[in-house]
Amino acid sequence: MILHQWGLLPYEIAYKQMCKTHQQALEDGQNHLILVEHSACYTIGQDNKELNWDVETISTDRGGSITCHSEGQNVYYFCFQTPSPPRFFKNIKEVFSHFFEQFELGFYYDNQNPGFYIQNRKICSLGFRYKEGVSLHGVALNVSVDLAFHNRIHPCGLENISATSLKHEDIHISCEEVNNFIISEILKIFDESL
Numbered sequence: 001m002i003l004h005q006w007g008l009l010p011y012e013i014a015y016k017q018m019c020k021t022h023q024q025a026l027e028d029g030q031n032h033l034i035l036v037e038h039s040a041c042y043t044i045g046q047d048n049k050e051l052n053w054d055v056e057t058i059s060t061d062r063g064g065s066i067t068c069h070s071e072g073q074n075v076y077y078f079c080f081q082t083p084s085p086p087r088f089f090k091n092i093k094e095v096f097s098h099f100f101e102q103f104e105l106g107f108y109y110d111n112q113n114p115g116f117y118i119q120n121r122k123i124c125s126l127g128f129r130y131k132e133g134v135s136l137h138g139v140a141l142n143v144s145v146d147l148a149f150h151n152r153i154h155p156c157g158l159e160n161i162s163a164t165s166l167k168h169e170d171i172h173i174s175c176e177e178v179n180n181f182i183i184s185e186i187l188k189i190f191d192e193s194l
Contacts (some may be wrong), residue, residue: 001192003183006036011043011058011069018077018136025079025134031192034077034138035179038069040149045127055152062137064114064127065156068163072144074175076182078128080190082135089128095185096124096139099178103171113158121164122155141182143167143175 004021006014014036025032042057045064057066069075082088093109100107100116100123107118116124129136142150142165150163166173187193 001031001033001187001190001194003194004032004034006034008037008039008071011038011041014038014075014077015060018079021077022079022131022134022136025081026132029081031081031190032079033183033186034075034079036075036077037071037073037175038075040070040146041068042153043067043069060127060137062127062129064125066153067125067127067140067156068145068150068153069140070145070149072142072146072165072167072175074141074143074178074182075138076141077138078135080135082130082133085128085130085135088135089126091189092126092128092139095182095189096126096141098185098189099181100124103169105169105171113156113161115156117161118164118169120160121162121169122158123164123166123169125155141166141178143173143178 021032042055043060044057044066045062047065107116114126115122124141126139127137144167145165155163
């Protein structure tokens with residue numbers, strides 16, 4: 001697996017770089033994992049159904065509805081070889097399930113509204129696209145985000161759902177520590193090495 005660490009980038013710049021990485025994955029046949037944080041913004045996916053939002057949004061070609069990004073959120077873009085998207089997505093869910101299970105706080109994955117939650121609070125969003133056998137986009141996990149900004153919207157347009165973060169749930173772990181755990185799980189579950 002080839003690891004890309006991009007630091008903090010505006011969404012539009014990261015999107016262009018992700019598309020270039022997707023092309024690289026098509027050419028080299030490798031799995032590419034991108035770690036990035038985005039400057040504060042809202043993005044909408046293809047499942048948006050033309051809803052109107054009272055915040056400025058950036059349209060994307062991923063699945064899902066509206067997602068908030070900001071510093072303190074770990075974003076994982078997967079440009080992975082995906083001969084079987086269902087199997088790939090199952091592996092992704094397993095990676096993040098293993099991460100949340102260690103805290104024993106009742107985090108759960110919702111199949112109807114893809115993402116991880118605790119009670120009525122969403123902590124992790126998933127949205128992918130598959131093109132020519134390689135995945136695009138990925139997972140956003142709230143580590144220590146500004147929840148006032150994130151809760152200007154309902155995550156993914158879900159009424160009665162608010163955003164939360166590891167920090168808000170009294171889990172004090174750095175973005176780097178989260179990344180280290182997630183990378184380790186990806187390597188195991190996808191049988192990869194760096």
